[in-house]
Amino acid sequence: MVEEKERLPREVVAMRVAKELPDGGFVNLGIGIPTLVSNFIPDGSVVFYHSESGVLNCGPLAEEDEQDIDLINAGGQFLQMVPGMAFFSTVEGFAMIRGGHVDVTVLGAHQVSATGDLANWMLPERGVGNIGGAMDLAAGARQVIVAMEHTDRNDGPKVVQECSYPITGKGCVSLIVTDLAVMEPTPEGLVLKEVAPGWTVEEVQKLTGAALIVPPDLREYEL
Amino acid sequence: MPPRLDELTMARRAASELQPGQVAALGSGLPARVAEVVPNGAAIQLLSDGGALGYSLTGGADSAGGPSLCGPNGLPVALEKGGSVVGMADWAALLRGGHVEVAIVQPARVSAAGDLLGWTTAATPGLFAPGRTVDLAAGGCKVIAMLPHIGSDNSPNIVAESIPVADGRSCVSMVITDIAVIRVEDGVLVLSEVAPGWRFDDIAAMTGAPLSPSGDLKEMAPNLEHLKTERPGKVFPDGPSAITDLQDGATVMIDGFGGPGGMAHHLLVSLRDRGTKGLTIISNTIGIARIVNFGTPAGKLAIDHSILVENGQVAKAIATYPVSPSASRPSTFELAYRRGEVELELVPQGTLAERLRAGGAGIYAFYTPTGAGTLIAEGKESRVIDGKEYILEQALTADFCLIRGHKADTLGNVVYKGTSRNFNAVMAPSARVTIVEVDEVVEAGELAPELIVTPGIYVDRIVIRPEGFSPYE
Numbered sequence: 001m002v003e004e005k006e007r008l009p010r011e012v013v014a015m016r017v018a019k020e021l022p023d024g025g026f027v028n029l030g031i032g033i034p035t036l037v038s039n040f041i042p043d044g045s046v047v048f049y050h051s052e053s054g055v056l057n058c059g060p061l062a063e064e065d066e067q068d069i070d071l072i073n074a075g076g077q078f079l080q081m082v083p084g085m086a087f088f089s090t091v092e093g094f095a096m097i098r099g100g101h102v103d104v105t106v107l108g109a110h111q112v113s114a115t116g117d118l119a120n121w122m123l124p125e126r127g128v129g130n131i132g133g134a135m136d137l138a139a140g141a142r143q144v145i146v147a148m149e150h151t152d153r154n155d156g157p158k159v160v161q162e163c164s165y166p167i168t169g170k171g172c173v174s175l176i177v178t179d180l181a182v183m184e185p186t187p188e189g190l191v192l193k194e195v196a197p198g199w200t201v202e203e204v205q206k207l208t209g210a211a212l213i214v215p216p217d218l219r220e221y222e223l
Numbered sequence: 224m225p226p227r228l229d230e231l232t233m234a235r236r237a238a239s240e241l242q243p244g245q246v247a248a249l250g251s252g253l254p255a256r257v258a259e260v261v262p263n264g265a266a267i268q269l270l271s272d273g274g275a276l277g278y279s280l281t282g283g284a285d286s287a288g289g290p291s292l293c294g295p296n297g298l299p300v301a302l303e304k305g306g307s308v309v310g311m312a313d314w315a316a317l318l319r320g321g322h323v324e325v326a327i328v329q330p331a332r333v334s335a336a337g338d339l340l341g342w343t344t345a346a347t348p349g350l351f352a353p354g355r356t357v358d359l360a361a362g363g364c365k366v367i368a369m370l371p372h373i374g375s376d377n378s379p380n381i382v383a384e385s386i387p388v389a390d391g392r393s394c395v396s397m398v399i400t401d402i403a404v405i406r407v408e409d410g411v412l413v414l415s416e417v418a419p420g421w422r423f424d425d426i427a428a429m430t431g432a433p434l435s436p437s438g439d440l441k442e443m444a445p446n447l448e449h450l451k452t453e454r455p456g457k458v459f460p461d462g463p464s465a466i467t468d469l470q471d472g473a474t475v476m477i478d479g480f481g482g483p484g485g486m487a488h489h490l491l492v493s494l495r496d497r498g499t500k501g502l503t504i505i506s507n508t509i510g511i512a513r514i515v516n517f518g519t520p521a522g523k524l525a526i527d528h529s530i531l532v533e534n535g536q537v538a539k540a541i542a543t544y545p546v547s548p549s550a551s552r553p554s555t556f557e558l559a560y561r562r563g564e565v566e567l568e569l570v571p572q573g574t575l576a577e578r579l580r581a582g583g584a585g586i587y588a589f590y591t592p593t594g595a596g597t598l599i600a601e602g603k604e605s606r607v608i609d610g611k612e613y614i615l616e617q618a619l620t621a622d623f624c625l626i627r628g629h630k631a632d633t634l635g636n637v638v639y640k641g642t643s644r645n646f647n648a649v650m651a652p653s654a655r656v657t658i659v660e661v662d663e664v665v666e667a668g669e670l671a672p673e674l675i676v677t678p679g680i681y682v683d684r685i686v687i688r689p690e691g692f693s694p695y696e
Contacts, residue, residue, distance in 0.1 A: 031548070052572055053480050054645035067518050069484035069694060070629075070641035075548075076481020076515045079642075087641060089648035089676075090507075091580045094573030098593065123550075128560060128567065130544040135599065136573030139592040170596035170612075 005203070007150070007179040008196050008221065015040040015223055017106055017147045017177050021047050025103035026056070026096075028137055030120075031075055033147040034106035050102050052133040054093050055079070056086045074133060097133070098140035105141035107134065109148050109173075111163045114210035116173040116185030118146065119165035131168075138169025150178035150207055157209030159183065159190065180204050182221065189213050194221045225420025227372075227401035228443070235260045235445035236399050236416075237327050237369055241267050243452045245324040246276070246680055248317075250359050252329035253369040255295030265450035268306070268680070270323060271295050272355050274314045276678055277306030277634075305634035305667030307675040318362030319585025320652055322680050326359040327367045330390065331374075333381050333398050335432040337407040338389040339368055360391025363585070372400035372429055379431030381405070381412070402426055404443060411435060416443040457635045458664055458685045462493030465658050465684045469494065469623050472538075474503040476579070476624040476654055478646040481508065481515045481544075483525040483694045485643040487660035490625040490686060492696075495530045501538045504528060505579070505621055507572065507646050509540040509556045514547040523695035529555040532565065539566040541619070543575050571599060574616050576649050581618035583652025583681070588617045624654030628661040628677070632670050635679030637661065644676060651681040658684040 014036035021027055021037070023045040029035055041047050049058045052074040059082035062068065067078040096102055111119040118138050122129025138144055152158055159176060176183040181204050182194035192212040195204055197220055205212050228236075234256040241247055243266035249255050251272060258269055258280050268277040271294050278292065278300040292308075294300030302308070309317065317323050330339035341356035360366055370380050381398060398405040403426050404416035412430070414423060415437040427434045459465040469475070475494070478485045510529030519525050531537050532555045545567055546557040559565045570578070571593045581589055590613035594600050604615040626647040629640035637659055639647060651657050659682050 051642075052645075053642040055642050068641060069482055069518065070639075070643040072480060072482035072484055072517075072642050074480065076483075076512065076517050078482065078518060081641075087639070087644050090572070090576035090645045091649045093645065094576050097573060098591065126546075126550050128546050128557065129569075130546055130548065131569055131571045131599070132544040133572040135571035135597060136593045139595065140573070166598045168597060 005198060010036060010179070011039070012223070013147055013177055013179050016182065016221060017145055018042070019223065020104065020145055020175065021045075022103055024048075026050055026101060028052070028097070028102050028105040028141065030105065030107040030134070032108040034108055037106055037147065050093070050096060052090070052093055054088050054090060056088070057082065057084045094133070094136050097136050100140065100142055102137075102141045104143045104145060105137040106145045106147050107137060109146045109158065110165050111158050111160050112146050112173050112176050112185065113163050114159075114161055114185055114190040115187060116171045117163050118144065118168045118173050119163040120168050122166050124165060134168045138172040143174050144169070144172045145175045145177060146173050147177050150180040155207070157207055160209035161211075180207065183212070191215055192218060194219050196221050224425065225418065228418050230256050231260055232445065233369055233399055233401060235447065236404060236443055237367055238450070239445040239447055240367060240397065241325060241450060243267065243450060244455050246270055246322065247325040247327060248323045248359055248362070249295055250326070250328040250356060251295045254327035254329055255298065257327060258294065258300065260447070262447055262451050265447070266452050266454040267450060270314070270317060271300065274309045274311060275300060275302060275306065276309055276317075276680065277303045279303050302672045305632055305636060305679060307636055307672045307678040309678060315358050316584030316652065317680065318358055318364070320583045321363055321585060322652065323362055323364050325365045325367060326362055327369060328356055328359045329369050330356065331370070331380065332386055333368050333370065333395050334386050335383050335407070335412050336385055336410050337393045337395040338386045339391045339395050340386045340388070341390040356390045360394045365396055366391065366394045367397045367399060368395045369399045372402045372426070379429060381430050381432055383432035402429070405434070406437070413437050414440060416441055418443055454634070456633070457679075457683065458633060458687075461689070462489045462660070462686050463496065465686045466490065466493055466497060466623070468656075469497065469499055471499055472501040473499065473623055474505060474621040476505045476621045476650040477528060478627060478643075478650065479506050479508045479512060479527055480645065481511050482517050483512045483519070483527070484641070485627055485645060485647060486512070486527060486694070487625040487627040487658075488526045488694045489688045489692055490658060490660050491526055491528070491530060494625070495534050495536070498534065498536065500536050502531065502536050503539040503541065504531065504537055505541045505619060507542065507575065508544045509542045510554045511544060511547065514552055514554045519695055526694050526696055532556045532559050537565055539568070541568040541570060541575070543570050543572040545569065569599070575619075576646065578616055578619040579649045579653045582620035586618060588615050590614065591616055619653065621654040622656065624650045624657040626651050626657065626659045628659045630663045630665060630670065631659055631661045631682065631685045632665050632667045632679070634667045635659070635682030635685060636667075636670050636675045637677040637682060638670055638674060639676055648676050651677045656683050657681055658686060660686045660688050662688055
């Protein structure tokens with residue numbers, strides 16, 4: 001049974017995404033698995049984090065006794081003051097995004113389509129959702145990586161032929177990293193790049209809502 | 224013929240048009256000389272083409288203590304106490320956004336219709352150098368043209384016919400020359416003042432357009448005494464006293480991310496106490512800090528937009544992140560939304576920021592790639608430019624803006640602390656009345672001009688957050 005097989009933990013997904021970040025790059029991390037990515041930057045590499053709350057070069061979260069309500073990330077968590085931090089207005093924060101100055105954003109998703117459409121701001125059953133910075137990041141960051149579980153709570157596919165949820169951006173996702181696979185949406189369809197150890201292409205395909213194109217250089221998940 | 228006025232007398236006549244509390248943008252040439260005649264300590268601010276807001280001439284390199292800046296005409300200027308510096312985009316935003324009351328320019332020609340031509344003359348055909356004249360002319364403020372009445376070839380600089388390629392159309396309302404002051408009234412030129420010794424007929428003969436004498440035609444006698452007055456104060460004793468004119472149905476901007484910071488809590492509580500109804504709130508979140516709860520002491524609740532929703536004061540929210548991240552813990556706003564008590568306009572965060580910026584900067588609309596192909600694009604014009612799809616988004620403005628600063632000076636210049644700059648600095652220029660809540664008010668001149676984030680031109684009222692005020696209740 002496919003369901004009994006072990007999937008990769010969130011930390012490993014984050015670790016795999018971390019490999020994609022350019023040394024010295026400016027990166028915006030979304031909530032969930034993306035947030036974990038910052039724990040796995042390889043030694044000797046530097047990544048500068050951008051947050052929509054209006055800060056560049058933000059670092060770790062503050063200890064409880066050092067919390068300052070005027071020093072937060074986009075989620076409202078308290079940040080440590082670190083050397084080299086820069087503060088700016090939201091206009092500038094989003095000019096950085098839309099102007100192509102943010103190299104990579106890592107976002108969670110409800111659904112991603114085979115051609116890279118992203119849906120991550122609203123679940124139709126709730127009837128209302130939060131866009132926050134997601135649409136700007138989807139439209140403006142130089143590279144959009146999605147980090148998420150391969151399937152939803154009911155084991156339904158989150159990687160789909162076409163998004164049924166309202167989308168955040170069209171054709172914006174360049175890489176999908178899940179707890180089962182690494183995939184690349186292309187205009188021709190979804191290319192399976194890597195699979196989790198112990199999983200076969202067929203097993204991953206069963207849990208994927210779009211046809212996987214299997215290239216000759218398919219590899220096991222590489223960390 | 225009687226003597227013509229010298230440049231400084233013309234400058235004095237232009238300066239006498241200014242009123243206390245106004246900001247005047249000076250172009251180069253004759254207008255720049257207005258700075259030489261404005262009395263010390265006058266209750267106005269001058270904006271230079273180079274981006275100095277609130278400057279005066281130093282009269283020499285070492286006569287003033289401030290940093291030496293290059294002003295219009297290359298003259299050394301210094302920032303006055305409470306002056307600040309702005310970049311070119313902000314300089315243009317000040318003009319287009321209606322934050323400058325008077326622009327004084329020196330065109331080559333002015334027409335009876337109030338058109339002005341600044342950069343192309345018969346002598347310079349094809350020379351394309353409009354510089355900043357076009358921006359000064361288009362700002363929508365009162366435009367005063369200063370120029371010699373006739374050109375060096377003795378041809379009139381004030382002409383009847385429309386100027387084929389103008390730098391500004393129907394923008395000039397007053398012309399000050401070396402012999403006359405002329406008002407442009409619906410395409411009719413009215414001579415209102417003459418230089419000493421000059422007569423209407425002589426001036427009319429030197430004017431290339433029909434001229435009518437004003438009923439109270441008089442001799443020019445510039446007087447600047449009215450500028451030697453106290454500036455209107457901006458510091459209010461407390462929150463309630465600063466919002467007495469905030470009426471039912473108003474649109475109000477308030478910042479807020481997921482944390483308790485960045486919000487003008489004392490003003491929020493003052494607005495709740497005032498009980499104003501039917502408000503449209505423009506904000507990033509609309510009461511999320513209370514749900515997210517970071518840093519909230521046990522048994523307390525964060526003060527945020529929820530207090531207005533709870534009190535039945537909100538009719539509509541324009542927001543980017545309006546509901547709780549968790550569906551199982553709905554915010555006050557989400558509950559009211561589900562009951563159909565409030566409307567919601569959902570906007571992407573960067574689009575909200577840019578719409579606010581546009582509102583404060585006199586830009587009517589802009590194309591953004593954000594939201595193209597999504598629900599947000601529905602009903603909006605879209606356009607493919609260079610192979611990429613963009614949607615047209617419109618500017619947003621508000622009646623009031625309640626912003627949270629860290630320190631302000633008495634002129635309303637503001638600096639922020641940490642990330643609390645984010646939407647506060649964007650909203651400040653976009654409201655009719657901007658009220659800032661700060662921890663401390665200092666004297667003008669105590670904030671480093673280069674570090675001022677929100678120049679006082681955008682700030683109408685200042686309230687000091689009560690000492691020991693808690694963002695939790």
